[in-house]
Amino acid sequence: MSVKSPETAVVFSTGKDRSVGLPRRRRLSSYFGWGLAWACAGLVVSALLDLLVTVVMKGVTSFRWDMLTTVTHGIAGGLQNAILGTLWIVGIAIVMAAPVGILGGVYLSEFARSGWARTVRFWTEVLSGVPSIVVGYFIYLLLVLGLGWGFSALAAGIALLIIMLPYIVSSTESTLRQVPWSLREGAWALGLTRFQAVSRVVWRPAAGGIATGVLTSIAVALGETAPLLYTAGWSAYNPDWHLTHSQVGYLTYVVWTYIEQPYPEAHALAYSAAFLLLVVILCIHILVRMLVRRWGGGAKSHL
Amino acid sequence: MGKSISVAGLSAWYGDQQTLQSIDIELKANTATAVIGPSGCGKSTFVRCLNRMHETVPGARMEGRVRLEEEDLYRMHPVDVRRIVGMVFQKPNPFPTLSVFDNIALALRLSGVRRRSELAERVERSLRMAALWDEVKDRLRQPATELSGGQQQRLCIARALAVEPEVLLMDEPASALDPISTLRIEELIRDLKSRYTIVIVTHNMQQATRVADRTAFFLNGELIEFGDTSQVFEHPRDRRTEDYVCGRFG
Numbered sequence: 381m382s383v384k385s386p387e388t389a390v391v392f393s394t395g396k397d398r399s400v401g402l403p404r405r406r407r408l409s410s411y412f413g414w415g416l417a418w419a420c421a422g423l424v425v426s427a428l429l430d431l432l433v434t435v436v437m438k439g440v441t442s443f444r445w446d447m448l449t450t451v452t453h454g455i456a457g458g459l460q461n462a463i464l465g466t467l468w469i470v471g472i473a474i475v476m477a478a479p480v481g482i483l484g485g486v487y488l489s490e491f492a493r494s495g496w497a498r499t500v501r502f503w504t505e506v507l508s509g510v511p512s513i514v515v516g517y518f519i520y521l522l523l524v525l526g527l528g529w530g531f532s533a534l535a536a537g538i539a540l541l542i543i544m545l546p547y548i549v550s551s552t553e554s555t556l557r558q559v560p561w562s563l564r565e566g567a568w569a570l571g572l573t574r575f576q577a578v579s580r581v582v583w584r585p586a587a588g589g590i591a592t593g594v595l596t597s598i599a600v601a602l603g604e605t606a607p608l609l610y611t612a613g614w615s616a617y618n619p620d621w622h623l624t625h626s627q628v629g630y631l632t633y634v635v636w637t638y639i640e641q642p643y644p645e646a647h648a649l650a651y652s653a654a655f656l657l658l659v660v661i662l663c664i665h666i667l668v669r670m671l672v673r674r675w676g677g678g679a680k681s682h683l
Numbered sequence: 684m685g686k687s688i689s690v691a692g693l694s695a696w697y698g699d700q701q702t703l704q705s706i707d708i709e710l711k712a713n714t715a716t717a718v719i720g721p722s723g724c725g726k727s728t729f730v731r732c733l734n735r736m737h738e739t740v741p742g743a744r745m746e747g748r749v750r751l752e753e754e755d756l757y758r759m760h761p762v763d764v765r766r767i768v769g770m771v772f773q774k775p776n777p778f779p780t781l782s783v784f785d786n787i788a789l790a791l792r793l794s795g796v797r798r799r800s801e802l803a804e805r806v807e808r809s810l811r812m813a814a815l816w817d818e819v820k821d822r823l824r825q826p827a828t829e830l831s832g833g834q835q836q837r838l839c840i841a842r843a844l845a846v847e848p849e850v851l852l853m854d855e856p857a858s859a860l861d862p863i864s865t866l867r868i869e870e871l872i873r874d875l876k877s878r879y880t881i882v883i884v885t886h887n888m889q890q891a892t893r894v895a896d897r898t899a900f901f902l903n904g905e906l907i908e909f910g911d912t913s914q915v916f917e918h919p920r921d922r923r924t925e926d927y928v929c930g931r932f933g
Contacts, residue, residue, distance in 0.1 A: 494741070566776040566839070568739060570790040570846060571766035580789055584780040 432658075439655020442648035452616045452629065455638060456645040459653055461618045465533075465628040468619045469612060470601050472537030477544040478594050484545070485552025485590075490578050501553075508546035513606035515542050520610035531613025534623040536630075539607035544597035551593025555586040588671045595671070599664040602657060605632040631657055685713040685880035686752045686767075686849040688733060693747035695728050695737055702728045704904045705747070710897075715872055715881040717895030717912065719888060721932065725904040726884045730852045733882065734768035735761040751849065766794070769843035773855040775835035777827035777842075784823040786838055787845045794846060805845060813841035814871050833864025840871065844879075851875065853883040857890065869894050888928060892916055900924045 450458030488497045519539040523529050559582050567577035583590070613627030620626055631653045638650035688710040695703040702725045710716050718726040731737040732745055735756065749756045756764050778786050787806045788796075796802055806823075810816040815837040819830065827838055836856060843851060853872070857865040872881060872894045885891050891898055891912060898915040900908045900923075908915055908924040919925040926932055 560776075562772060562774060562776040563778065565736065565739070565772060566778065566842075569734065569736060569765055569770040569772075570842065571762050572790065572793060573762050576793060580793070581778045581781075584778070587780075 435651065435654045435658055438647075438651040439658070443652040443655055447649075447652055451618060452634070452649070454616075455641055455643050456649070457616075459631065459634065459649065459656070461616060461629040462631045462634050462653060463656070465612070465615065465619050466602065466630045466632075468621070469533050469536045469540060469608065469628060469630060470598060472533055472623075473540035473544060473601055474594070474598055476537065477541045477548055477597060480541075481545050481548025481593070481597070482552050482590060484549045485593075486556065486578055486583075488549065488553045489556035490574060490582070501550075504546045504549050507542065508550075510542075511606070512543055512604055513609070515539055516607035516610040519607070524611055529624040531611065531627045532622070532624040533612065533619065533626065533628045536608050536612035536628065539611045540601045540604060543604055543607055544601050547597035547600060548590075548593045551596070552586075552590050555589025555593075556582060558589070559585050588674065592668050592671050595664050595668050599661045599668075602661055602664075603632065605636050608632065609636075684849070685876075685878065687712040688850060688880065688882075689750045690733075691748045691750075693729070693732055693745065693749060695725070695732055695745040696743065697728075697740065698742040702904050703732070703745075706906050708899060708906060708909055710880060710882060712880050713876060713878070714896040715876040715883060715894055717891035717898045718882060718884045718901060719886075719891055719898060719927070720901035720907075721927065722886075724901040726901045727854055728904075729901065730770075730854055730882055730884055733850070733852055734770050735764045736770065766846055767848055768850040768852060769846065769848035770852040771836070771839050771843055771854070771856045774859050775832055775839050777830070777835050777838050779826070779828050781827060782824050783819050783827050783830065783838060786827045787842050790842065790846050809841040809845035810838075812844050812875070813837045814867060814874075815841055831864075833860050833867060836860060836864065836868065837871070840868075844875075848879065850880045850882070853881065855884050855886060858886060865890070888916070900927060902927070 444458075447458040447460070448463065449460055451461040452458065484500075488500060492500065516539050519535055519542075523535040523538065524531060529535050556578075563581055563585075564577055567581045568574070572580065608630055612630055612633075614633055615627040615629045617629075619628050634653040635650050635657070638646040638653075641647070690706055690708045690710075693703055693706040694701060706729060718729060720726050728737060733749060733756070737743050737745055738761065751767060756768070778789065781789065784806055787809055788802050791802055791805055796805065807816060807820075810819065815834060818834060819838075822829075827835065830838060836859075840851075840856070857868045860868065869890060872883060875881060876896070883891075883894065895912045897910065898912040899906060900915060900919075900921075902923055908919060908921045910920075915924060916928050919928060
């Protein structure tokens with residue numbers, strides 16, 4: 381055997397050139413498979429790049445600093461009303477969504493019996509799969525018309541709340557579940573109640589993950605258009621900080637409507653609004669990355 | 684001052700599996716009792732029934748009676764039981780992101796100690812009792828997770844002592860520690876038993892002879908033998924105890 385091996389080694393090393401039939405077909409199909417995968421990946425990345433480059437190029441050239449301090453006039457002017465309106469609506473939404481979502485996640489991970497928790501988790505997933513336009517229409521029927529709030533910041537905020545909740549609930553629950561059981565036992569053994577154990581001890585190593593969920597939900601909410609179409613209305617004036625019976629402008633509305641207008645001034649506003657949203661959302665995602673790296677995404681780094 | 688514990692007809696289950704079979708045992712006040720036996724014999728389950736930690740595991744249940752002096756622990760609220768019967772675990776579990784000081788002060792604050800001076804005084808007293816004060820008195824504000832493993836375990840002991848329990852349960856408290864740290868924990872146990880009733884689960888038979896006045900031998904969920912440590916190790920009454928302490932199995 382050892383005598384034969386040099387010969388066979390030679391055959392194998394040059395086999396590439398000599399081989400015919402099946403091996404070549406295999407090699408070709410392998411190249412083809414790889415090529416296809418690369419092409420698909422390239423298609424995805426280039427579409428994303430094209431979108432980013434378009435928004436950034438047109439955004440940078442059309443953005444003027446005075447857009448931050450002036451309100452919209454017809455199809456021109458600034459974006460101050462939309463910026464403040466977006467902050468106002470998302471602010472209302474997060475003030476409700478963060479406590480409800482975090483407490484809901486705590487409930488699921490620490491208190492719910494597993495059968496009940498599974499049911500709630502299932503419906504949370506269903507909720508996250510509901511098209512956002514449906515959420516908007518639901519709120520439109522229930523609050524805008526039903527309770528007669530009219531197009532308003534509160535109705536829009538509640539629509540966003542429904543969009544945001546699943547993100548916060550699931551990230552809170554999953555990071556709390558990663559916290560070692562020994563910490564809960566340590567806290568209970570000192571005579572802490574289950575709620576005290578969570579509120580004083582168990583949340584600490586999970587804080588990064590919980591913050592990540594809240595930030596991600598804010599990023600999602602900032603970019604939402606559909607749930608606001610039926611709920612916020614539009615206003616060319618700065619928000620008057622009334623919760624109901626007062627329409628509010630918001631950035632995604634500018635993107636959505638003004639890009640369809642046949643005027644360069646309108647396009648400038650739309651691209652600037654898109655650019656602003658892109659920058660803010662990018663910053664949030666960078667912050668999330670930093671949080672995840674710093675906290676290790678949960679409890680692993682501590683015990 | 685420690686209190687005595689009397690256990691009558693204690694059985695425990697995890698789901699369908701019975702891990703304790705009708706245990707009767709009397710633990711005298713201010714003594715250290717070692718609980719020995721091979722893995723899976725129910726010794727951890729036994730101590731976890733004494734502070735009602737057993738029932739925190741989903742699917743776990745128990746029967747029988749556990750009394751502290753005259754009080755039935757299973758008629759009290761479990762949270763109150765755990766304040767009287769403290770526990771130290773196998774693996775040190777200091778609270779992460781909390782400082783050394785806050786690890787101890789946390790439970791004190793929740794039990795109503797508000798004044799800073801009183802908090803500081805009780806934290807210091809607990810750390811001194813756990814023989815840790817001299818090592819950490821300049822590092823009270825540092826995260827507890829920066830201490831060494833042995834120091835973390837003594838911190839956990841200090842944390843349990845701070846709420847002034849009557850009984851201290853220790854579930855293999857030194858098995859994750861190096862020999863020097865183990866010796867310090869053992870010294871500590873000998874020192875603490877004048878003030879507390881101590882129950883210590885251990886795999887290490889030398890450790891049992893060094894720290895315990897009394898020793899209980901468990902096998903397959905049953906209490907096989909219980910008596911003075913010297914008697915259990917030198918003149919065991921039961922054949923199975925003899926086999927175990929002579930190292931013939933387990």
